Amino acid sequence: MSYLVEQSIERLKYNNIRITPQRHAILEYLIDMDTHPTADEIYKALEKDFPKMSVATVYNNLRLFTQMNLVKEMNFGDHSSRFDFASNEHYHAICTQCGKIEDIYYPGLDDLEEVTSSLTGYDVQSHRLEIFGLCPDCQVNNRQ
Structure with missing residues (x-):
């Protein structure tokens, strides 16, 4: 286990x-x-x-x-x-063709909520970031 x-x-x-x-x-x-x-x-x-x-x-x-x-x-x-x-904060890259989802770990965004709160005055409760595009497999399949 x-x-x-x-x-x-x-x-x-x-x-x-x-x-x-x-x-x-x-x-x-x-x-x-x-x-x-x-x-x-x-x-x-x-x-x-x-x-x-x-x-x-x-x-x-x-x-x-x-x-x-x-x-x-x-x-x-x-x-x-x-x-x-939800083991740790991460983001997602999502294929617009097949729907595959990949996790993205980017420590540069760790303080995003704090920065947003500081810049806007919002009481930030959560956030999510999704990036959409074609995965490598779909790119290959589209070229064929």
Whole structure:
């Protein structure tokens, strides 16, 4: 079990949340996958191991993880939320053709909220940055 899984489970236990096998599997899947899956994709990936688990179980656990700030829900306008394990602040590059999402870590933006607050007087609560373009695979496919 990875350190992030252990740390997340300890946080759930600290908040008196029961660690079910399904909850553990959903969390582990999110940590292991960097594809920013939808709830349906998570369900399909885990249904073989948990045939009695429902899609509602996945949604309910994702809602819980989001409320606890373990997971971020991302909406990109395609009417399906994607979920990202929130281990540290990062941004996203999104392919406009295939929908692939890549994480971008850029320490130069670490103080963005503080700078914005200082410049505008806003009480900044959160931010997100998304960059849209064609991924390398789609660029190659478009040339063919």
